[in-house]
Amino acid sequence: MARRKDHTRAEIREMAIQAATNVLEDEGGENLTARRIAKAIGYAPGTLYNVFADLDELLLYVNVRALEELRVALAEARQRAADETDATTVGTVMALARTQLDFMRRRPAIWWQLFHVRWPTDRPLPNWYISKVSETMAELENALLPQFRVDKVFRRRLARTLWAGFFGICEVAALRELMIVPPDDIEDMAQFMVEACIGRATQAKFRKSGT
Amino acid sequence: MARRKDHTRAEIREMAIQAATNVLEDEGGENLTARRIAKAIGYAPGTLYNVFADLDELLLYVNVRALEELRVALAEARQRAADETDATTVGTVMALARTQLDFMRRRPAIWWQLFHVRWPTDRPLPNWYISKVSETMAELENALLPQFRVDKVFRRRLARTLWAGFFGICEVAALRELMIVPPDDIEDMAQFMVEACIGRATQAKFRKSGT
DNA sequence: GCAATATTATGAACATCGTTCAATATATAA
DNA sequence: TTATATATTGAACGATGTTCATAATATTGC
Structure with missing residues (x-):
């Protein structure tokens, strides 16, 4: 039995989240069990339930960490792209798309878990x-923001549409067994979609301001 | 014990696939177990394993049925749209998008299963x-096909890109807890994406033939 | 028609899963 | 030091997918 107060509750949570992430990446989702995580942090399975409501909640914490990592990577990529002298909206958005594709490829197990969380609908x-x-x-x-500064609702909807497009393309790339698509094609698909959507959004904006 | 040859192997497979579909739609994915399916068709759990390799394979058969239903619905929608006097590519593709969204909304559990199949990567x-x-x-x-008749590779890639877009939009619609998007907005997002992608594809075609 | 054989269905049994909770070990307070 | 409070345990429970010796039934050979 691990000595009481060897670690605080917060520390145990942290260890468990880290351990779960490592198990997921190193041994795959099918080995991500309560017993396996408990063993990895040197505690009994029951201890996890003193600290998390259940395993689903723990996995949600794993996800939220991954999301934050992704967010930081996206923010950096956006900054870099925006700092270019010939920065364009398409270029910046494409930098984000590439960052997301890169994340998906570097950490496939995490990416899978991110969009296949099992969470009771109720x-x-x-x-x-x-x-x-x-x-x-x-x-x-x-x-x-730089190009679509005025209409917040419009910008938000465009962002959501592009996000859906990214997500779909990432999923197509992940399911490459089903439709053999070379990585370069994936990149081109993203480029096409970004240029198409932003191009049209630009027209729509102009048309609106023109009437 | 059910009498031997009350049903052929093919019949048992059929019954199991149907029962699994019904359980999935009526009682949710968390109740879709081997014992539950066996009970529904009046056989013992072990019988399923005489007829399917395992539960994953049975679920794959459930999926393939659903995919065929969707395919038929898409084919019909396409035919109807193409028969209109003022038929356009955008109009036809939008008919498909609406069909897919409709399928997802009418049969959410099946849709979920369709794109969240658990299948060992190896x-x-x-x-x-x-x-x-x-x-x-x-x-x-x-x-x-009508508009992009010449270049098969181009057409195929455009189709895959649009498919990814549809899929992403459907997923956004399904995850409406995460980003509250009204159904009408979903429809508009699809419309925007279809018009954007096909518009750009038309330009690209012209530009290519122009050079 | 009957015995011998081949096939099919069974369901108890196994390992494993998430989860619970009385029991135990440790820290804190009196 | 004793009493109380808290943290940790791990056996136990009810599930799960899956297996396989056993039993029930059909088919075959005579």
Whole structure:
């Protein structure tokens, strides 16, 4: 039995989240069990339930960490792209798309878990989770800000549409068994979609201001 | 014990697939267990394993049925749209998008299962499954045929890109807890994406033939 | 028609899962 | 030092997917 107060509750939570992430990446989702995580942090399975409501909640914390990592990566990519002398909206958004594709490829197990969370439909998602998703998506909105400054509703909808497009393309890339698509094609698909959507959004904006 | 040859193997398979579909839709994915399906068809759990390799395979058959239903619905929608006197590519593709959104909304549990199949990464997906996915996606390619007749590779890539876009939008609609998007907005997002992608594809075609 | 054989369905049994909770060990307070 | 409070445990529970010796039934050979 681990000595009481060897670690605080917060420390145990932290260790468990880290351990779960490592198990997920190193041994795959099918080995991500309560007993396996408990063993990895040197505690009994029951201890996890003193610190998390259940395993689903723990996995949601794993996700929220991954989302934050992704958000930071997106923010950096956006900054870099915006600092270019010939910065364009398309270029900045494409930098985000590439960052997301890169994340998906570097950490496939985490990415899978991120969008395949098992969460009971009748159980409301915690606010801290919903917020993190919003924050991550907000990076895309920020990338659109320079060009689509006036209409916030329009910008938000464009961001959501692009986000859906990214997500779909990432999923197509992940399911490459089903439709063999070379990585370069994935990149081109993203480029096409970004240019198409932003191009049309630009027209729509002009048309609106023209009438 | 059910009398031997009360049903042929094929009949038992059929019954099991139907029962699994019903359980999934009526009682949710968390009740979709081997014992529950066996009970529903009046056989013992072990019988399922005489007829399917395992539960994952049975679920794949459930999916392939759903995919075929979707394919038929898409084919019909495409035909109807193409028969209009003022038929356009955008109009036809939008008919497909609406069909898919409708399918997702009418049968949420099936839709979920369709894109969240648990299948071991090291186990190759059966050919009959990959084929059905291709057939379903081919409906989108067919909708593009009238306008993009010449370049097959281009058409195929456009179809895949649009498919990814649809898929992402459907997923956004399904995760409406995370980003509250009214159904009308979903429809508009699809419309925007279709118009944007096909518009740009038209430009690209012209530009290519112009040089 | 009957015995011998082949096939099919069974359901108890196994390992494992998430989860609970009385029991135990340790820290804190009196 | 004793009494109380808290943290940790791990056996136990009810599930799960899956297996396989056993039993029930059909088919075959005579």
